Amino acid sequence: MDEHRPTRREFLKAAAAGGALGLARARASDAARIRTPNIIFFLADDLGRGEVGCYGQELIRTPHIDALAREGMRFTQHYSGSPVCAPSRCTLMTGKHTGRAYIRDNFEMGGWNEGDPEGQRPIPAGTETIARMLRRIGYRTAAIGKWGLGGPDSSGDPLRQGFDHFYGHLCQRIAHNHYTTHLWRDGKKEILDGNRWQNVTGKHYAPDLMAEDALRFIRERGDRPFFLYFATPVPHAAIQVPEDSLAEYRGRWPDPPYTGDKGYLPHPAPRAGYAAMVTRMDRDLGRMMALLEELGIADRTIVFLSSDNGPTFNGGTDSTFFRSARPFRGLKCEVYEGGIRVPMIVRWPGRICAGSTAEHVSAFWDVLPTIAEATGAEAPRDIDGVSFLPTLLGEPGRRRHDHLYWEYHGSPSQAVRLGDWKGVRRNARKDPDGPIELYDLACDIGETRDLAKEHPGIAGRIREIMASRTPSEFPEWNFRKGS
Numbered sequence: 001m002d003e004h005r006p007t008r009r010e011f012l013k014a015a016a017a018g019g020a021l022g023l024a025r026a027r028a029s030d031a032a033r034i035r036t037p038n039i040i041f042f043l044a045d046d047l048g049r050g051e052v053g054c055y056g057q058e059l060i061r062t063p064h065i066d067a068l069a070r071e072g073m074r075f076t077q078h079y080s081g082s083p084v085c086a087p088s089r090c091t092l093m094t095g096k097h098t099g100r101a102y103i104r105d106n107f108e109m110g111g112w113n114e115g116d117p118e119g120q121r122p123i124p125a126g127t128e129t130i131a132r133m134l135r136r137i138g139y140r141t142a143a144i145g146k147w148g149l150g151g152p153d154s155s156g157d158p159l160r161q162g163f164d165h166f167y168g169h170l171c172q173r174i175a176h177n178h179y180t181t182h183l184w185r186d187g188k189k190e191i192l193d194g195n196r197w198q199n200v201t202g203k204h205y206a207p208d209l210m211a212e213d214a215l216r217f218i219r220e221r222g223d224r225p226f227f228l229y230f231a232t233p234v235p236h237a238a239i240q241v242p243e244d245s246l247a248e249y250r251g252r253w254p255d256p257p258y259t260g261d262k263g264y265l266p267h268p269a270p271r272a273g274y275a276a277m278v279t280r281m282d283r284d285l286g287r288m289m290a291l292l293e294e295l296g297i298a299d300r301t302i303v304f305l306s307s308d309n310g311p312t313f314n315g316g317t318d319s320t321f322f323r324s325a326r327p328f329r330g331l332k333c334e335v336y337e338g339g340i341r342v343p344m345i346v347r348w349p350g351r352i353c354a355g356s357t358a359e360h361v362s363a364f365w366d367v368l369p370t371i372a373e374a375t376g377a378e379a380p381r382d383i384d385g386v387s388f389l390p391t392l393l394g395e396p397g398r399r400r401h402d403h404l405y406w407e408y409h410g411s412p413s414q415a416v417r418l419g420d421w422k423g424v425r426r427n428a429r430k431d432p433d434g435p436i437e438l439y440d441l442a443c444d445i446g447e448t449r450d451l452a453k454e455h456p457g458i459a460g461r462i463r464e465i466m467a468s469r470t471p472s473e474f475p476e477w478n479f480r481k482g483s
Contacts, residue, residue, distance in 0.1 A: 044307040046317075048307070059275060060278050065343075069345050077361045079342065083332055084408065086105070095383030099407055118174060131227060132161065145210050146175045159187055168213075168231070169206075192204040192206070232284065242280075264316065275322070302371075312331060337422070372387070403417060409429075424447075439451065
């Protein structure tokens with residue numbers, strides 16, 4: 001929100017209304033508004049940590065993300081909520097990990113053909129989200145991009161979950177084509193003339209429309225602080241990007257065409273196309289940062305940037321070529337580090353030390369309490385997250401998790417981080433009491449040597465943590481019947 005300096009007329013009016021006390025209250029109220037930060041959470045889709053320059057990428061240009069790191073804090077041990085989209089976004093919005101969250105995997109409420117019902121399993125009415133929490137204390141709230149927590153007219157619609165404005169994809173499946181036939185704007189379907197179902201290209205590139213809407217929201221924010229959840233659908237497949245971005249990378253390296261045989265739409269130069277998607281997304285971030293400076297609100301805006309899970313393996317993407325998950329094991333859909341350890345950068349000029357690095361171990365469910373503490377909002381008590389605001393500000397009182405927990409049901413598995421120890425159980429539905437793989441991340445970041453036999457006590461403690469999960473009301477999201 002723009003800083004408001006009371007005019008002489010306002011001062012006189014305040015004084016007339018309440019004398020010196022009235023003037024003091026006016027000044028105090030003005031100071032309180034100035035201290036209330038705007039919040040932008042920029043969430044990329046399937047962006048690997050290794051695909052960003054400040055995390056070591058050498059082939060793909062990400063100048064604006066790198067600048068964000070130079071001006072803020074870069075986390076080295078931050079985790080997504082899940083190795084796939086919907087449950088990860090649920091943990092972010094609600095502050096609960098997948099052992100307690102309502103959404104624990106992707107679950108489609110419709111099919112894959114044109115005209116099928118849209119959406120994934122919706123979060124329930126009355127769910128406490130970041131948006132609802134902030135709206136109670138006067139924030140204007142917007143979700144722009146890909147939602148995935150409830151389709152049209154469902155309880156999960158973002159307009160029913162604390163957001164004043166929504167523009168983008170309610171359904172993750174529709175987001176698989178970046179030249180989609182339609183987007184949703186505040187409960188109404190917006191047809192994109194010139195785009196066709198399953199078209200490889202078209203007139204309107206949906207991520208560009210979302211970025212423009214985000215800029216519009218910031219410009220028209222009014223006199224209240226704002227929360228912008230910008231969940232771009234890129235670089236998730238399909239590989240699609242306008243020609244002006246593709247031209248930067250075309251021909252740079254061997255790039256055999258992708259025919260579409262591993263899902264999603266084909267592309268004639270998939271490596272160039274993927275790199276161009278990341279760089280164009282980076283440009284969107286840069287435009288937002290430039291607008292904050294233009295409006296004079298950069299120092300009163302906290303900007304978070306992260307990704308919903310690790311890099312992917314399908315649709316013509318080439319995570320091996322780009323070393324997208326380095327130095328980790330695994331990719332999206334796996335609970336090894338490559339599937340869940342993600343970039344996290346936070347900038348707050350004048351408050352966060354520029355160019356700093358945090359080894360603090362954190363996860364998506366910590367974002368809600370962190371934002372609550374930064375804004376003065378009241379976080380729900382029944383959450384799993386802990387605020388990492390003291391880490392951001394370099395202040396005492398830093399809080400650490402006893403452990404972090406994940407579960408994934410696409411290929412049923414569980415994972416626990418306990419200090420530097422990482423435990424993984426695979427085939428958890430077939431064998432819910434099966435063996436625990438144990439890795440020491442301090443000296444084996446690639447999770448290559450299973451130490452469970454050498455450290456049975458630690459493996460046993462991790463087994464207890466896995467068993468302490470809360471059963472889901474949906475049988476498909478449990479590892480044995482009823483639990």
